[in-house]
Amino acid sequence: MDKAKIDWANIGFGYIKTDKRYVSDYKNGVWDEGRLIDDDQIIMSECAGVLQYAQTCFEGLKAYTTEDGRIVTFRPDLNGERFEESCRRLEIPVFSKDRFVDAVLKVVKANEAYVPPFGYGATLYLRPYAFGISPVIGVKPADEYQFRVFATPVGHYFKGGTKGISIKVSDFDRAAPRGTGDIKAGLNYAMSLHPIVVAHNEGYAENMYLDAATRTKVEETGGANFLFITKDGTVVTPKSDTILPSITRRSLLYVAEQILGMKVEEREVYLSELGDFVECGLCGTAAVISPVARVVDHGKEIAFRYGAEEMGPVTKKLYDTLTGIQMGRLPAPEGWIYEVK
Ligand SMILES: *Cc1c(COP(=O)(O)O)cnc(C)c1O
Secondary structure (H helix, E strand, O other): OOOOOOOHHHOOOOOOOOOOEEEEEEEOOEEOOOEEEOOOOOOOOOOEHHHHHOOEEEOOEEEEEOOOOOEEEEOHHHHHHHHHHHHHHOOOOOOOHHHHHHHHHHHHHHOHHHOOOOOOOOEEEEEEEEEEOOEOOOOOOOOOEEEEEEEEEEOOOOOOOOOOEEEEEOOOOOOOOOOOOOOOEHHHHHOOHHHHHHHHHOOOOEEEOEOOOOOOEEOEOOOOEEEEEEOOOOEEEEOOOOOOOOHHHHHHHHHHHHHOOOOEEEEOOEHHHHHHEEEEEEEEOOOEEEEEEEEEEOOEEEEOOOOOOOOOHHHHHHHHHHHHHHOOOOOOOOOOEEEOO
């Protein structure tokens, strides 16, 4: 298939419309069989549940061209599982994991011309989501829903190099105990927009959110989980019920322990112990793992030994191994790679 006329080396992280998207409608108590369509516009009631009470959840994953020219996705079954959880918590009728994976693969296949060729560090980003589409004015779940998957090519995350970012300890909270921090809901992002604008205005790239109950423990940023490396090379990640369970973070921990033979710990991480770590990284689908150089807590700076100039050695090893698996350069654990072509 001929590739789209896109300057692969210079695409950024924005929306580029592609040819096909997947849609399934939920009406009269059932999801229909679904289909690929051309139309990128959605027409809905002015009173749609998603517009009034933010009844929507989403996922994010990528398709890659491997070194040997195959097109693959990475653990889409885990995105499908997490999507089921998000639907349940928001009273959206569950769109099953199996149908989710099928829809994702169909969208990749139908937009093959937009899957960036190997070598540019670019990928095809996939955005599955569901939302209440029927009118809702009294507070309750909608009666009708739509599930969609669209695709958009995105560029290399580390275009400007791998210099670590500066982040601030936020005065806002991301997620309440027993709230919705552990599901991928649009509402978690809506409330993070003001804090991120504040952080950017102050010259920080991201916010570090603390646990809302005690404000002593590290949770995550608005859209990525933390990994920390101790002096003796142990990989530590915060454990909390109000963190979004990142698939990248779970995969990196597996890679660290099972493939690289490193020690890993998932435990509560206190703000007061950050100075004991030598590397800090943010993990998520977008960047895989991106280095953090310093955390600033109300004027008090915690600088990590590595990260100011480039990725620390452990972060780099984790990054190289996981991207090696995703790009087909290294063997993948059973079931991690779904081949589209
Ligand atoms: C999506 C997301 C992540 C990263 O999850 P991945 O599955 O690794 O992409 C981390 N934190 C939040 C809040 C998220 O929404």
